[in-house]
Amino acid sequence: MRKSLIKDDILKEICKGKIVSGGLLASKLGVSRTAVWKAVNALRAEGYFISGEVGGYMLSPYNTRLCAEQASAAIEAENIIFKNETGSTNEDVKALAEAGEKEFTLCISCRQTGGKGRLGRVFYSPDGGLYFSLLLRPRLSAQTSLKITTAAAVSMAKAIESVTKQKAKIKWVNDIFIKGKKVCGILTEGVFDVESGGLKYAVLGVGVNVATPKDGFPAEIENTAGALFETSTPPSLLYFAIVNEFLKEFRAYYENIDLMPHISEYRGRSLLDGKCVTYQKDGKTHKATVCGIGDEAELIVEENGKRIPLSSGEVRITDYE
Numbered sequence: 050m051r052k053s054l055i056k057d058d059i060l061k062e063i064c065k066g067k068i069v070s071g072g073l074l075a076s077k078l079g080v081s082r083t084a085v086w087k088a089v090n091a092l093r094a095e096g097y098f099i100s101g102e103v104g105g106y107m108l109s110p111y112n113t114r115l116c117a118e119q120a121s122a123a124i125e126a127e128n129i130i131f132k133n134e135t136g137s138t139n140e141d142v143k144a145l146a147e148a149g150e151k152e153f154t155l156c157i158s159c160r161q162t163g164g165k166g167r168l169g170r171v172f173y174s175p176d177g178g179l180y181f182s183l184l185l186r187p188r189l190s191a192q193t194s195l196k197i198t199t200a201a202a203v204s205m206a207k208a209i210e211s212v213t214k215q216k217a218k219i220k221w222v223n224d225i226f227i228k229g230k231k232v233c234g235i236l237t238e239g240v241f242d243v244e245s246g247g248l249k250y251a252v253l254g255v256g257v258n259v260a261t262p263k264d265g266f267p268a269e270i271e272n273t274a275g276a277l278f279e280t281s282t283p284p285s286l287l288y289f290a291i292v293n294e295f296l297k298e299f300r301a302y303y304e305n306i307d308l309m310p311h312i313s314e315y316r317g318r319s320l321l322d323g324k325c326v327t328y329q330k331d332g333k334t335h336k337a338t339v340c341g342i343g344d345e346a347e348l349i350v351e352e353n354g355k356r357i358p359l360s361s362g363e364v365r366i367t368d369y370e
């Protein structure tokens with residue numbers, strides 16, 4: 050058997066939270082115990098934390114190197130595609146949707162070379178982040194995408210809070226902030242049926258700065274971006290806990306998404322209430338004060354004594370500029 054295949058098979062066996070003896074591994078894989086021992090040492094050299102020696106082996110829950118085997122065992126989703134590196138998980142899920150994959154198919158990656166942000170921007174996606182996309186097939190209109198995005202923002206804010214114990218706020222529409230820094234962005238892309246004009250499927254993409262990037266954030270975002278943990282190597286169990294908490298919360302909201310069951314939680318987490326902001330409309334910069342969030346998750350601002358609902362775009366907090 051090829052060495053890389055032995056390593057993959059060993060990872061599959063030792064990632065289930067139980068110690069597996071070298072003898073059992075050798076007989077299951079049809080190789081010698083020495084071959085098992087060598088492959089385990091090679092995996093350790095690649096950065097996997099493998100506990101045990103004489104009694105057997107187990108991939109430690111404190112392992113810091115994400116891998117497909119541990120992700121499949123730990124994440125509570127039926128259909129997971131794991132990639133060490135990809136262009137964009139949103140693009141991967143679009144391809145999977147076109148190939149007929151089922152709703153809630155999840156694609157997760159350790160880094161992206163072409164991470165997509167909102168408004169055509171690039172989403173910086175180095176090692177240490179959590180990048181995933183979920184395939185949704187809602188039987189609803191195009192307006193559903195704002196509902197999905199805002200439900201995802203609440204779900205991720207709750208997940209981050211449960212894992213890090215830090216208060217997570219939402220900057221309309223869907224940026225998640227901790228201690229005044231953006232730690233997570235969400236991009237929902239809808240694909241429409243040309244004939245009916247209805248939503249064929251939606252891809253919900255989430256990027257979380259879990260670890261502080263080894264070389265820091267790029268200059269353009271270094272004042273606004275933050276990470277959940279200061280270390281550059283948090284254990285993989287934290288990544289899986291965030292995904293699981295997110296999926297649990299999001300699935301519950303999604304069941305009745307048309308009724309916006311998340312709206313009061315969304316309002317309660319709004320970062321912008323009372324803030325002076327600017328936004329772009331019809332080629333002009335507008336200055337306004339944020340009054341709150343409307344029933345359809347639109348941002349209500351007051352400008353020259355008039356209340357205006359904003360349902361797309363982006364606002365900037367003027368105090369930050």
Ligand code: BTN
Nearest residue numbers: 137139165166167234235254256
């Ligand atoms: C934003 O803040 O502008 C939205 C960022 C969304 C990034 C995520 S990372 C996973 C998924 N794949 C992408 O290419 N983008 C989304």
